[in-house]
Amino acid sequence: MWGTVSADTKIWLDDQPVAVHQSGVFVFGFGRDAAATMTLRFEYADGSGEEVSLQIADREFDIERVNGLPPKTVTPPPEWRDRRKVETGRVRSARSVQMPETLWIDGFLKPAEGRFSGFYGSQRILNGEPRSPHYGLDIAAVTGTPVYAPAGGVVRLSAPDFLLEGGIIIVDHGLGVTSTLFHLDTVTVEEGQRVQKGEPIGTIGATGRASGPHVDWRVNWKSVRLDPLLLLEEGEH
Ligand SMILES: [Zn+2]
Incomplete structure (x- = not known):
């Protein structure tokens, strides 16, 4: 998944920092055995913040x-x-x-x-x-x-x-x-x-x-x- 924020935003996926490019682009992904729910946390330059809860769909593997x-x-x-x-x-x-x-x-x-x-x-x-x-x-x-x-x-x-x-x-x-x-x-x-x-x-x-x-x-x-x-x-x- 990737998205765009203002470049001075800080982002974490659960406790993992997510790098933000100078254009504001960020990217992350999920593995085979990812948790069913993860939290994307934004911290903006003005000190305010936001949390987005992500529901990760189940998938069958061979x-x-x-x-x-x-x-x-x-x-x-x-x-x-x-x-x-x-x-x-x-x-x-x-x-x-x-x-x-x-x-x-x-x-x-x-x-x-x-x-x-x-x-x-x-x-x-x-x-x-x-x-x-x-x-x-x-x-x-x-x-x-x-x-x-x-x-x-x-x-x-x-x-x-x-x-x-x-x-x-x-x-x-x-x-x-x-x-x-x-x-x-x-x-x-x-x-x-x-x-x-x-x-x-x-x-x-x-x-x-x-x-x-x-x-x-x-x-x-x-x-x-x-x-x-x-x-x-x-x-x-
Ligand atoms: Zn192989």
């Missing part, structure tokens, strides 16, 4: 239950744990920037041509144990298929070989909105580089933990994971 699987114990080697800590730290800091720009405002385009092969919010329950939900939109196509910036921005993370994600790019679209694209075969942009919407940034692959070539596209508002499919322009589905 849940797949698989039982009778042989128990599997996987103990990652310690050097993986250390490497993972570095990688997740890089992802966190890439997403922590609040760039004062609104490059998401013209909408998003599909980052690759291909078949949607995995959806936001879906979850598997293996032997009664819920796994963490899938937070990306997967687009499957042959290795080497171009991947485009879904909206303009600045590249905050670019790496060829993360353990789980493989080739990964994080693009900062401004005010806390970021796109993450991974399992890339090649990554052709550098950290700090500015990209235009639709500009090629890499290619589809099956790097990291992937069962076949696809790009996993995620969109965040700060640490809140949003459904990329809801952001695609009309005709892009």
Whole structure:
């Protein structure tokens, strides 16, 4: 959701501060398991304030239950744990920037041509144990298929070989909105580089933990994971 206020307004969504652009534009979003009610609080320059209660609609997600699987114990080697800590730290800091720009405002385009092969919010329950939900939109196509910036921005993370994600790019679209694209075969942009919407940034692959070539596209508002499919322009589905 986005809106406009006078630029000297302060805004919070529950206890999270919401950045306001110099044009007065602000943006926020809700995740898969958002509370049913949240409060948007405005504090105006003259000291007055206002609260708006937001009712968040329920939504069904695909849940797949698989039982009778042989128990599997996987103990990652310690050097993986250390490497993972570095990688997740890089992802966190890439997403922590609040760039004062609104490059998401013209909408998003599909980052690759291909078949949607995995959806936001879906979850598997293996032997009664819920796994963490899938937070990306997967687009499957042959290795080497171009991947485009879904909206303009600045590249905050670019790496060829993360353990789980493989080739990964994080693009900062401004005010806390970021796109993450991974399992890339090649990554052709550098950290700090500015990209235009639709500009090629890499290619589809099956790097990291992937069962076949696809790009996993995620969109965040700060640490809140949003459904990329809801952001695609009309005709892009
Ligand atoms: Zn995926």
